[in-house]
Each structure stands twice: as C-alpha cells, then as structure tokens.
Amino acid sequence: MTSKNLFAVVTFLIVVSLFAGCGKKNTSENQKSNPEMEKQFTEFVKTFEAKYIPLYKESNLAYWNAAISGKEEDFNKVSELQNKITAIYSNKEDFKLLKKIYDSKGIGDDIKKRELEVLYLRYLGNQADTAKLNAIINLQNAIEQKYGNFRADVNGKKLTDNEIEDKLTNSTDSKELEAVWKAHKKIGTIVADDLKKLVKMRNGIAKDMGYSNFHEMSLKLSEQDPAEILKLFDDLDALTKDAFKGEKDNMDAYFADRYKIKKEELMPWHYQNRFFQEAPKIYKVDLDKYYKDKDAIVKLMDDFYKGIGIPVDDLIKKSDLFEKPGKNQHAFCNDMDNEGDVRVLGNIVPNEKWMGTMLHEFGHAGYDKFIDNKNLPFILRDPAHTFTTEAIAMMFERGSSSAAWLRDMKVIDENEAKKIADDAFKSLRLQQLVFSRWSQVMYRFEKSMYENPDQDLNKLWWDLVEKYQLLKRPAGRNEPDWASKIHIATVPCYYHNYHMGALLSSQLYYYICNNIIKTKEYKNQFFVGKPEVGKYLIEKVYMPGSKYYWNDMIEKATGEKLTAKYYAEQFVK
Secondary structure (H helix, E strand, O other): OOOHHHHHOOOHHHHHHOOOOOOHHHHHOOOOOOHHHHHHHHHHHHHHHHHHHHHHHHHHHHHHHHHHHOOHHHHHHHHHHHHHHHHHHOOHHHHHHHHHHHHHOOOOOHHHHHHHHHHHHHHHOOOOOHHHHHHHHHHHHHHHHHHHHOOEEEOOEEEOHHHHHHHHHHOOOHHHHHHHHHHHHHHHHHHHHHHHHHHHHHHHHHHHOOOOOHHHHHHHHOOOOHHHHHHHHHHHHHHHHHHHHHHHHHHHHHHHHHHOOOHHHOOHHHOOOOOOOOOOOOOOOOHHHHHOOHHHHHHHHHHHHHHOOOOOHHHHHHOEOOOOOOOOOOOEEEEOOOOOOEEEEOOOOOOHHHHHHHHHHHHHHHHHHOOOOOOOOHHHOOOOOHHHHHHHHHHHHHHHHOHHHHHHOOOOOHHHHHHHHHHHHHHHHHHHHHHHHHHHHHHHHHHHHHHOOOOOHHHHHHHHHHHHHOOOOOOOOOOOHHHHOOHHHHOOOOHHHHHHHHHHHHHHHHHHHHHHOOOOOOOOOOOOOOHHHHHHHHHHHHOOOOOOOHHHHHHHHHOOOOOOHHHHHHHHO
C-alpha cells in the first residue's frame, strides 16, 4: 500500500513535506494583492522551478533504477540527488525571502496563494542543519538497501517475501511455520541498531525545529493535529474492538482445527502472514484459484480501469511488474515527472493478493495521470493529501475479493458468484477489521517510539500486538521484531493515513452508489463498465491535485467532510 511519494522520494525532506500543501488557514483569508509581492513571488517560483524540476525528475529516475537493481551505486546516486534537493529547500536566504512574501499576505490569486503555502511549508520543514539532513538521507538509503537485499534463510534456502508469504499461507506444519516466520524476522536484527540511530537523528532535527519529536512534527507539518489523530484512533479502536474480537475467536477456532492444536497454543506464525496485517483465509472461498495466470492479472486490471473511464494501458508499458533478483520486493507507484510519466513497480505472482495489489497501485497511477498538469503549477501536481490517493487505491483494491467484480469482469459466471458472494464479503470485512487493528499497532508504536526511543522497543511492540491484535508473544522472545517492518525506516509516521484512506474509500463508495450510478445495492456493486464513475473521480478528485486543502476537496467531492460513518456502515455493523 504505497503512493507515489512514499518509495519514490525516500528522504526525510519529502517524508516531512509529503503533505505540505495543506495550509488551510491562510487560504481561507481574503487577501489583497500586493503587486510587488506578486512580482517577487513569480520570480521566486521561476528560479525555484529551474533548479528543482530537473533534480526532481532525475531523482525519481535514480530511485526507480535503484529499486529495480538493488545496487549500491544506484542507491548512492539517489542519496547524492536527494542531498541536492535538500540543499534547495534548506537555503536560508531563499527561505527568508519566501517568509517575507508569505507573511505579507500580499498574494491575492487563490492558486498562487496555495502554491506559496506549499512552498513555504516545504522550506520550513528543512530549515535545519544541512549536514544533519544529508546524514539522515544517507542512513535511510543504506537501511533501505539492506531491506531490499535481504532474503530469509530457511534451512539453507533463501526465500523471497512472496515465498515466505506462500509458506505461511499454505503450510500446516507448525515447526515449519515457526522457522519461516523467525527467518523473516532476522532482518530486524540486521537493521535495528541503525534504525534506532535514525529515529534519534530524526528527533534531533525535530527538536532543532522547535517540536517535541519527529512524530509530532510530521503530523503538524501535514496539517494534522496530533490530538485529533489520537482521538480518531481511539474512536476507531472502540468502533472495531468488539467486532474484531468476535472474528478473532472465529479465526482461533479455525486455526486450532487446521493445525490440530489447542487454541491457547496458537502463535503469531499461525495466522498466515508475517505481521497479521492481512486477513487469513478462514472462509470457504478460494479466491486464488481465479487468478492462476499472472499475465491475466495485468489484463484484468487494465480492462477494469479502461471500462470505468480511467485508462492505464500507457502506464503499464512503462512499469516493471514481475520479480527480478535484487529488486525491491514490495509494490509502489511513482509519478516520475509530474507530467504524465507514471510507473508502477510490482512483483506479481498469480494470486488474489497480487490482483488486489495491482488494482491498488494502478488506482494511485490513475489518480496521478489525471491530475491537471497542464494548468496547475508544478508544485500543486500532487494528490490533495497522501491519504486521499490511498483512499482511491483501497477502494479499487477491494475488487479482487468481490464476487460482483469477478462476475462483471467475466472471470466467473452468475451461479459461481452467488455461491461465493457471502464468503467473499466476509473475507473482505475480515480484511478491514484485521488491518484496522494492525494500523493501531503501527500508529501507536511509532508515536511512542519517537516520544521515547530509549525505552524497551521490543517489549513495546509486543505489548501493542497483544493488546490490539490479540496475538500471543512467543515465550522468552526478545528480538527487534518491530524493525522487520520496512515502513518504520522508509515511510515513518505514516500508517495512520492508511486508515484515514480506508474511511474515505467507504465515503466515496457510498457517494458514487447513491449519486453517480444511483443504486442502493452496496454489497454487490463494483462499478465495472461504468465510465461515469471515472468521469466523476477525474473531475472532482483527481484533476484538482492539491489545489484545495484535503478536507475541503472531500467536502466538494462528497458533500461532507471526512467521516467514519460510512466505513462503520460498510464493515462494522
């Protein structure tokens, strides 16, 4: 689950400024134009773009190449280019001028005002010691390279992440499952010390900037109030806790029977994936059997998006979708130039997970493709917020497990759809509940880790896993299992946006059903062959880019600001 800036731009700089086009307060003020300030800002932007745009494009290409090759020299080039970008944003004299223009409130045009806000917050997030910023960039890239090159060793055989997931999903041998799970966790011991160092370096930058820690700074610079995010997650905890507990009881009964052990003997490696972040396969429906051809996965994805009026065939040609030695084992979408060169990296294997992943990543890609890059300034050619593009990706990702989607895409017939519809929806609901609890772990772990990086992080991790995921920690285990999750290194303080994306997915889904295709059939509807859906999304969500503050964009598109009520209606009740 990634969006264009997450893996494509891996530095502290962009992680901090990823959401920086969100200066709502200044946008809403009725400012009078000051011709001198307007002139100075126009000249500033012209000079900035002449320096920044070529580096932005070159950096994205370098990262793309490094993610595919895994070579040290390619990652070194990424670091070099990111250091140059950091030098632009950290220039003290440029920031002094930009701050003068910003404080003058002399920019009257709404688009220019928005552009100023984005640039101001990006520069603000980098008014720290350049040497410290560069050191963070270099260490983060070195850590990411270790993740990219790691392969779990199980009895002398090196396994990819896909092979690890396959073993955890299909084996019924508890000893094998334990060995595979523990082998994957070895990456944690390899990167943990460097990762703790990186956390403290990030905190140092935040304190230099006047914040308590990096977590607080990341949220505030994304115009998200830390107290409001905490309340949101407390509310989501209350909303999903009982429903998840009921499903966890069902899972435990299923797995106790599957592995021929007692419920109390179930361990984390019995739940069919590395982090228990995805729903295990406890219902009768075998969705994998519908996706036995990896080339067919690409064609199905292509046909679906073409049918709803968001064609991505041109983007597929530029993408890299299958496994290679040394290649990043995850998936991401990257807008290379903010001018239409959008690419997806994947590692497709023929199963439902990768069908969903391709629908997800090309959901991002379609969003990026249709941002109005002809009329918006370069710096506004991003989604309204990182979680709004996650929302689109998540909404479409759900198709891979939908009987309605499979039926309408002609993968199965009407009779088969009726047979699997109930269990398919239960699987989707279970996925939402399982992920909601996993996102609690990630959000709360990072929040606490940045507040006190010297605490016992191994214990903190398992305390949270036990509380929110209801998993039992392995007896006597004291390993940095938290460090086996790559996002903690490469996209820090981000996971809460996934769940905000899930809320918006449901909100958009209900709006489209009610107002675009005008149906009350919420459970068995998936928009196949309905180009009016693409027209709505392109006009109301994609094209504006980051022209509007994110909650204003949501209200313009759906008639309401972000709310959890549709998510609860769809998956909890």
